[in-house]
Amino acid sequence: MDKHKNPTVTLSVNNDTVFLPVIVSFIEKTALAMGLSESGAMSLTLAGEEIFSYLCRMASPDDKVTINCTRGGWYVKVEFSFFIKDFDLQAFNLTSTVCIEDDKSLEDMGLLIASRFVDRFRYSEEKDEGIRLTLIKEKDYPVIGIEGPALPPFLSEYSIRRADPEELKTFALLASSFYREQVIPQFFNYPGKLVDMIASGEYQCVLAVDRKGHVGGGIVWGWAGIKTVECYGPYIFNQGEGSPIAERLLDACLGAIAKTPALGLLNRLSTPDLPQTYFEKLGELRISDKEGSSTDLPAWFRQMQEDPGSTVWAHKDLEGWLRGEYQRLVFPREIRTVTEAGETRAPFSVLSVIFDRQEGMATLQPVRYGSDAEETLANYLRLFEKEALGNIFFEMDLMDAWQACFTPALLNLGFRPRMVLPYAGAGDQVIFQRSSGLP
Amino acid sequence: MISAYIDRLVPAYVRHFEAYVPSKPDDELMKLYGCAGLFRLNNNENPLGPPPEAQKVINRFPPPRASIYPSGDAYHLRHKLAERFGLEPDQFLVGNGANEVIGFVIKAFCQEGDNIITADKTFAVYEWVARFSGFEARLVPLKDMGFDDEGMIGRIDERTKILFICNPNNPTGAWWNKDRLRRFLDRISGRRIVVVDEAYCEFVDKDDFPDGISLIREYPNLVIFRTFSKMYALAGLRIGYLAGDKDTVDVIRRTCVVYSINSLAQEAALAAIDDREHILRTRTMVREGKEIVLAGLERLGLPYVNGEGNFIMIKLPMSDSLAYRKLMKYGIMVRTMTGFRFPNYIRLTISGREPMEAFIEALAKIL
Numbered sequence: 182m183d184k185h186k187n188p189t190v191t192l193s194v195n196n197d198t199v200f201l202p203v204i205v206s207f208i209e210k211t212a213l214a215m216g217l218s219e220s221g222a223m224s225l226t227l228a229g230e231e232i233f234s235y236l237c238r239m240a241s242p243d244d245k246v247t248i249n250c251t252r253g254g255w256y257v258k259v260e261f262s263f264f265i266k267d268f269d270l271q272a273f274n275l276t277s278t279v280c281i282e283d284d285k286s287l288e289d290m291g292l293l294i295a296s297r298f299v300d301r302f303r304y305s306e307e308k309d310e311g312i313r314l315t316l317i318k319e320k321d322y323p324v325i326g327i328e329g330p331a332l333p334p335f336l337s338e339y340s341i342r343r344a345d346p347e348e349l350k351t352f353a354l355l356a357s358s359f360y361r362e363q364v365i366p367q368f369f370n371y372p373g374k375l376v377d378m379i380a381s382g383e384y385q386c387v388l389a390v391d392r393k394g395h396v397g398g399g400i401v402w403g404w405a406g407i408k409t410v411e412c413y414g415p416y417i418f419n420q421g422e423g424s425p426i427a428e429r430l431l432d433a434c435l436g437a438i439a440k441t442p443a444l445g446l447l448n449r450l451s452t453p454d455l456p457q458t459y460f461e462k463l464g465e466l467r468i469s470d471k472e473g474s475s476t477d478l479p480a481w482f483r484q485m486q487e488d489p490g491s492t493v494w495a496h497k498d499l500e501g502w503l504r505g506e507y508q509r510l511v512f513p514r515e516i517r518t519v520t521e522a523g524e525t526r527a528p529f530s531v532l533s534v535i536f537d538r539q540e541g542m543a544t545l546q547p548v549r550y551g552s553d554a555e556e557t558l559a560n561y562l563r564l565f566e567k568e569a570l571g572n573i574f575f576e577m578d579l580m581d582a583w584q585a586c587f588t589p590a591l592l593n594l595g596f597r598p599r600m601v602l603p604y605a606g607a608g609d610q611v612i613f614q615r616s617s618g619l620p
Numbered sequence: 621m622i623s624a625y626i627d628r629l630v631p632a633y634v635r636h637f638e639a640y641v642p643s644k645p646d647d648e649l650m651k652l653y654g655c656a657g658l659f660r661l662n663n664n665e666n667p668l669g670p671p672p673e674a675q676k677v678i679n680r681f682p683p684p685r686a687s688i689y690p691s692g693d694a695y696h697l698r699h700k701l702a703e704r705f706g707l708e709p710d711q712f713l714v715g716n717g718a719n720e721v722i723g724f725v726i727k728a729f730c731q732e733g734d735n736i737i738t739a740d741k742t743f744a745v746y747e748w749v750a751r752f753s754g755f756e757a758r759l760v761p762l763k764d765m766g767f768d769d770e771g772m773i774g775r776i777d778e779r780t781k782i783l784f785i786c787n788p789n790n791p792t793g794a795w796w797n798k799d800r801l802r803r804f805l806d807r808i809s810g811r812r813i814v815v816v817d818e819a820y821c822e823f824v825d826k827d828d829f830p831d832g833i834s835l836i837r838e839y840p841n842l843v844i845f846r847t848f849s850k851m852y853a854l855a856g857l858r859i860g861y862l863a864g865d866k867d868t869v870d871v872i873r874r875t876c877v878v879y880s881i882n883s884l885a886q887e888a889a890l891a892a893i894d895d896r897e898h899i900l901r902t903r904t905m906v907r908e909g910k911e912i913v914l915a916g917l918e919r920l921g922l923p924y925v926n927g928e929g930n931f932i933m934i935k936l937p938m939s940d941s942l943a944y945r946k947l948m949k950y951g952i953m954v955r956t957m958t959g960f961r962f963p964n965y966i967r968l969t970i971s972g973r974e975p976m977e978a979f980i981e982a983l984a985k986i987l
Contacts, residue, residue: 436961440744442638458937459964484941487956489644490652511945513652 187381188215189251196233196263197242204233208250208259215252218321222257225318228298229259232314235292236261254381255374256300256319264311293564296536304533306548322371330354332419336389336397339426341433344388344399346376352388352399356416363468363476364450366401366413367539378403387433389426398454400430402437408444408604417454427454435459438485444604448481459483461510464600466614469571471541480600488512493579493609494519496588499598503579503611506601514609519585527551530587532561542572550583555590562594562615573615580608633754640748643953655951659975662955664790664820664931666853667971668902671895674854674888681884690883694861697886701861704893705833711866713873716880718819718847718860722749725843725862727875729781729813730755737775738784739767741792741961743817746784765925766794769804782813787830788820791960791967793927797828801835810841813868818844819860820929822851822899823906829928833863840865843872848885850930851902852892857885906930909970916980920987930970933957936987940966943986950982 192207194200208229212222229248236246246263292314296302301317330351344352350372356365368374378384384403388396400414415430438446448455449466460481469475490513495503497518507514531548543565545558558575565573575596577584596613603609627635643649646658669675691697694714702709715721726736726749735756738746742762750757758780760771767785776783785804788795796804801816808814816832832844847860859881862872892898910932917924917934925933936943940956943966947954952975957965968979 432963435958435963436740439959439961440638440747459939461939461942483939484945485958486641487643487941487944489641490649511942511949513654513945513948515652 187251187253189249191247191249193245193247195242196236196240196244196246198234198237201230201233201237204248205230207248211250212257212259212318215250215257216320217257217318221318221321224298225257225259225316228295228302228316228318229261231295231298232261232292232316235295236263253317253383255322255368255377256317259316259318261314262311293568296534297538297568300539301535301537303535304548305546306533320374320377322374324370325354325357325372330358333395333397335420336391336395336426339389339391339397341387341389341429344379344386344390344396346380348388348390348394348396349376349379349386352386352396352416355396355418356399356414359418360416360452363478364452365416366450369413375401385434385437387430387437389430398424398426398430400434402434402446404443405447406605408442409447409602410438410441410443410445411447411449413448413450414452415454415456416452428456428459431456431459435483435485443485445485445602446483447602449478451479451481455481457481463510463602464506464612466574466599466612469541471569471571480602482603484603488603490514491608492517494582494585495579496585498592499585499588499611502598503601510601510603512601512603512609517582519582528553530554530557532557534561536570538570540572541570542574543568543570544574544576546576547578547584547587550586554587555593558587558590558594575613576606577611577613578606578608579611580606631754634752637748637752649948649953650951653945653948653951655949657951658953659951659971659978660953661969661971661975661979662953662967663855664850664929664967664969665855666851666902666930667975668853668898668905670853670888671892671898673895674852674892677887677891678884681887685883688883689879690881690886692878694881694886697861697890700890700893701863705863707833707836707863708866711836711869712861712863713869713876714859714861714881714886715876716860717849717858718817718845718862719745720877720880721845721860721862721872722746722815723753724872724876725782725813725815726750726753726755728872734779734781735777736782736784737772737780739772739786739789742767742784742786743790743819744959746815746817762789762792762794764794765789765792765927767796769796769800769807773804773807776812780812782815783808784815784817786817786819787832788824788928790820790929791931791933791955791957791962791965792925793820793929793931793933795824795826795829795928797826798830799828801830801832805835805839805842808841810839813841813843814839815843815845819847819850821846823903823930824928825903826928836863836865840868843868848889848892851899852889854885854888854892857882857888859885859889902930905972906970909972909976912973912976913968913970913980916976916983920980920984922983922987925965931967932970933962933965933967936964936966938964938987940964946986947979947982950978950985952979952982954979 190211209222209226212225249260251258299316300319303315305313353369353372353375356369379386386401388399397420398417402410402412405411415427417427420426460483463480463482465477465479467475467477492515495516530551533546533548535544591613595616597616599612599614601609698709698712701712722745735758736750737758740759740761747757758775760768818832843864845862849855923935944956955967
């Protein structure tokens, strides 16, 4: 699976409001050229404008920012990257500059406003690469009709192969017709989007197709992190119980990623057609929809290589749970516990958020630990409530000892560890979920 | 994470290539998995150890010799191989394991835009070396667990330089007989380099199994790989070689790194090569070991792929990587096959009675 480079246009300017019209024009024209609709380009431009204005307020006009606009096939991505010496990272806490209880104050918060204009927003700090703010706006696609394609016949002979665009659309429509919506990814509702996702090379798909073009099933996969690939399916249509198609599709997926950097294959939308003997069950996440109903979605994992063992860091409040999980999953880990020895902590914590507003989801990632961890987390929770985001997660990378220090604050605020994802970050990752509504 | 400056220096085909991470040393693994002992059944090593004469060489090696450079081109060993196979010394190149000579051949014949052809489910290093050197590796699906000659020929184009065949194939043990290899070489008719990797040939006791080295006179485009790591149990010393037509080897020698094989490896190999008894003893051990394992697998109802070589593949009703972790808890180390594109299979090195029985016992427990 190639991680090929998508076309990118770059602009580099100083953090000076005099360049604001340049930024606005750059993002708007590039977004239109890269395929966004006028309204989509406008949203992305407004988000970019908010970001740049925010940076101008926070940084010196001598500091530079680089803006990369990238065409991703079904989306346009705008990244603001910068090194700012002695920059107050706390400024990137979305909750840092306003009173959460005050709606007027919220409206003044540039980063939050920016996040509302786009489909995905994230802030990250990369070692040696500085700070990066990423905005992603997806193209508009028509929703599929209610009527799906006709039921395919039982395929006595078929081949497992890459799909052409029309077959992909048929596959998406069949999957949407035959499976409940909780177990198909949202992008299947937009067949044109699936076609663009596959064409971009970021996702791949193989189908079981007979000589007459009937689609008996398929599987889609793409990167979900640096070392993890996520698959959707196999989805099987009218092929009877015990059909070997599911295993053949999965074999094709595994063969394609066998010699890539992938250390794990993840499936979070499992169906009865998932060959469970290929996977290990990591745990479950409870996902709520906008109507308030919720579904428990198990996460299935398959390690792609032999586990060499590793050392992880954990707070003593998490150690017992973690040890139990490693024992259950038979992962060889040496657990080291972090200790509080009265050392002086930084006064403030910094958290990054990945918003997925379509899924009503917010995922917190720690950037820096400080003595106000619980207060900062609590502010975020109040913010998410106001933003009507019901699915709140916290990803803790066990490679970094300092991240374990967030554990007491998380537990106090109702987060619970839900699963360990092996090698999902720099090391293993524990996914905490805010427990409201959880058993 | 590398700096942007360094990143700009890295070719795209290297940037997107993932380094192979070897397993940790046994003592570290035993500590992590909490096992008291470890049966290494993952690398197709020979548990009998090197032939007796080679062991004597290793025991007698005088420590001061470690300060002296080895023969840069394994002079004595090449002469011995020439005598043994009836060729000239310059028809052999010795490498730091057969892995090293794979690199020599690819570097000698491939340039930008060229490709090599091999199977999708075979020893991975042909594909790896081609890819991280910037060349396309065309992978032809196995047919009946063996190399598909017609499929490989069908993928040849004007930029194809080398076809790699593993005979018998690792990990399936399937093999081409003399007629089939000849027919293939005749179809290629000297226009491409054909490499036949015979790393496991000494384990094969079949009359029509081809001795690739004997075909070199007829096919100057044929290059044979052999190793001292498997049958001769010198894996820890890293030594292997290639043989071919003198002119062909002369080209390959231009890309060959000299002084890469240490003195002890050269001398141990020299002492090992004539020991026919060692081969027979090992074959007996493999035959008996397979009997134990196959009987156990039949009892457990597990499908397997048993070809030639000191290994078999076993299909499990669980993820092979999970099985690896569970078996490690019992001190059994096998090779997972997902990386070979055989998901849910493990490859087991055939060994003596005790490890084979321990393996079957552990396997029964984890299923």
